[in-house]
Amino acid sequence: MSAPWKHPDRFVLRHVGPDTDETVEMLRALRLSSVEQLVDETVPSSIRLARPLDLPAPLGENELYSQALELSQKNEIFRSYLGMGYSDCLTPKVIQRNILENPGWYTQYTPYQAEIAQGRLEALLNYQTMVTDLTGLPVANASLLDEATAAAEAMHMAYALQTGEEKNTFFASETCHPQTLDVLRTRAGAIGISLVIGDPAKVDLAAIGAFGALVQYPATDGALHDYRAFAEQVHKAGGLFIVAADILSLALLTPPGEFGADVAVGSTQRFGVPLGYGGPHAAYLATKNEFVRKLPGRIIGVAQDSQGRPALRMALQTREQHIRREKATSNICTAQALLAVIAGMYAVYHGPRGIRAIAEMVHGATSSLAEGLRALGVRLAHDSWFDTLRVQGTEAEVKKWLAAAESKRINLRRIDAQSLGISLDETTTPADVATLLGVFGGDGSASQSAPKPAIPEALRRTSEYLTHSTFNRYHSETEMLRYVRKLEGRDLSLTHSMIPLGSCTMKLNATVEMMPISFPGFNRLHPYVPFAQSRGYQQIFRELESYLAEMTGFSAVSLQPNAGAQGEYAGLLAIRKYHESRGEAHRTVCIIPSSAHGTNPASAVMAGLDVVVVKCDEQGNIMVSDLEEKARTHRDKLGALMVTYPSTHGVFEEAIKKICAIIHEHGGQVYMDGANLNAQLGLCRPGDIGADVCHVNLHKTFCIPHGGGGPGMGPIAVAPHLAPFLPHYPSTVTKNDQLADVEKFGVGPVSAAPWGSASILIISWAYIKMMGAEGLTHATKVAILNANYIAERLGPHYPIVYRGQRGRVAHECILDVRPFKKTAGIEVDDVAKRLMDYGFHAPTMSFPIAGTLMVEPTESESKAELDRFCDAMIAIREEIRQIEEGRLPKDDNPLKNAPHTADMVIASDWKHPYPRELGAFPAPWTRDRKFWPPVGRLNNALGDRNLICTCPPIEEYAAG
Structure with a gap:
């Protein structure tokens, strides 16, 4: 570890789990002398990056925080009445904090x-x-x-x-x-x-x-x-x-x-x-x-x-x-x-009366503004509205109103040359209405009388809503806080233990990375404000784009796709547009390995491509002979190959450069799925390997949190020839700012906002700024080390399905649970549920192979946590052995009955052939920090046969 990292504020020390001593212990278990030796045995030399990544020197946590705050203050927070589906709002503080x-x-x-x-x-x-x-x-x-x-x-x-x-x-x-x-x-x-x-x-x-x-x-x-x-x-x-x-x-x-x-x-x-x-x-x-x-x-x-x-x-x-x-x-x-x-x-917090009151307040303010505008002789396009008015005037009047609004730090929407839009929201006050009237020549005062509603009788709601008791009982902060905390306590998260999901990269979401998203300078900006009001964001976007381009080996980046699958979609559209620009619109065949994540073929279909599946060999690699045959067969229509690297099977395929060359030889482009980019950073780059486009899961490799299933971000990075075909900005933005470069883009927008989920891009920007080139490369090496350490410890108990040519896995490994179905009647689901009793979330189940568990520890987990997980898996294997040897019955054992809830183990009637303690406290640490699953194993089939997708009566919930 280099000298600058020794400063206690160096972020890499906080992000990477194993310290120097733990690293040495893991290397010893792998019979290796250095991490570099492991990398040499894992990553093919033919694709290794010959130089360090060209990134700025890393910032400390406090330096990063100060820089983020400074950039947030470069954004100008005007009062925006732009509407178009975006409204300023008041996040209840009990929800914000908790x-x-x-x-x-x-x-x-x-x-x-x-x-x-x-x-x-x-x-x-x-x-x-x-x-x-x-x-x-x-x-x-x-x-x-x-x-x-x-x-x-x-x-x-x-x-x-x-x-x-x-x-x-x-x-x-x-x-x-x-x-x-x-x-x-x-x-x-x-x-x-x-x-x-x-x-x-x-x-x-x-x-x-x-x-x-x-x-x-x-x-x-x-x-x-x-x-x-x-x-x-x-x-x-x-x-x-x-x-x-x-x-x-x-x-x-x-x-x-x-x-x-x-x-x-x-x-x-x-x-x-x-x-x-x-x-x-x-x-x-x-x-x-x-x-x-x-x-x-x-x-x-x-x-x-x-x-x-x-x-x-x-x-x-x-x-x-x-x-x-x-x-x-x-x-x-x-x-x-x-x-x-x-x-x-x-x-839940506001309830039906509160929601109605907010709606009436917004509508009332809009109607008050309308009355004031009419009193000033300003024409309105419509006689009815909810929260938005269309103001009409001459072209000269519209320009004058816009200039007056800007002088008062107000953004109004220019609908066309002769009309403006004004959309109010729950943050609008009577003083705001008076200021708006001043834009149109008013004296700065607003009517104090109650305005008449402007909703036609035929469109007024008469039916009730939010009648369930959940929306009618948590309106004090005390009650709301307790409700939120109760629900939080029923979920396992990274605050409890590692979540070893393969392909999902559940790594540290550092506090300092998360804090800036709450800065008003970042979170109160409407997506369609003039660019001059978003200078802080624009600097972050420029820097993040340059970092991603450097780390992937590409020349241009679009930050617009607001999910990984959206990135897949945008990248495939760029490939299609490229072919069309060359008079080859008929190139619509997309070759996809049989091991690919299902979003790959789904995205290909959504992009109008025809999917052709290529086989994988017994080692989990793409079968090159089958790929060559499919590429030859479809050479006249071949548009693209979608490939994940390292592979979905958790290994660095040795033939990846040859695979890319075969596709290029037959007229196609190579799309690399960036799901496993966490094993590449600083060691190799998709652009150098031969890919033409790669999407980057920022919610995986670059630390945006998974948030219980979202948000995510999936920017795409492309080679120079695809740069003109990145998604362009929505027309609202191009019309307002008249971007000179927008015409070069050939693909329409794939999301509503020009930079997708812009506020969470700050998280990835902060992560890269604090890690720097050396830190990111070190993190990649440790991710590979952690995965190989788990494979080494668990290999004698659960066969590792795939390894690379030199016996190593990449950043994840696949454990084979399939034999236990025959020997003990145990299936992968039983192992997953039993892990809950040990306080762990299951690894990825049955992907990419049915009946297996795919484990990805990431670099953020310490050796102590890896050992705790391995100890749990080894203990479960011993429980399976007891079933195999007849010491536990196949139909009544800790795995089949898992997870064990508190209600189950304190019940007076315990008829199982193993002690309650084994069900509830199977490992020493469970007595120190026990996570109790709030419910027993679910009957999934029953739920699908009797689909209920709204809140049932409160009495039907499990107690507590």
């Missing part, structure tokens, strides 16, 4: 292991119930990325639900938010859907053969339309009617489900989630029960545990896109779980 800023909530993994995720699942069920109540539709997901991609998902859903003669046209109202229309254009064009944008009052849906139609409610310029007649027209034409609805407006407006909507989509950002210059935010999609099997994203449902008590789980898990693969109708993998939790808790 959820958003709490590692007990943001370091959880996706709730695949339901028994140790009951708190988060309940919070997400609250979110679904909130959405179904407010939209008037019976089922909702939890959740999607942003409103624009939710609308695109709804379009794909309508396309997939067609029966009879297939139609190819989708209609979208011209009064939808402009960024929604931009994303729809991108998504429709990729799979050949004809997108028609127009006036719902004038379109003949039957004549154009529409399979679905989308409207905005309220319209993007604030107008309120009664869509009942249009809904009938959509249904008469045989299509699905989709409504993009403002979630807060539905507290006062007739919900979409009551005027004929089949699907409702929107954002829940204004329910307490900071603007963050565009994200992350949770989008919703609600629909009818008959369409649930095609619903994208995740659904939380109610099932039962082994004791017959209600318990929650992710329902219909086989719907997940990694199962559907090339038959997927969506590539959604990351959900915005953490943000959905915040939005749902916002509704």
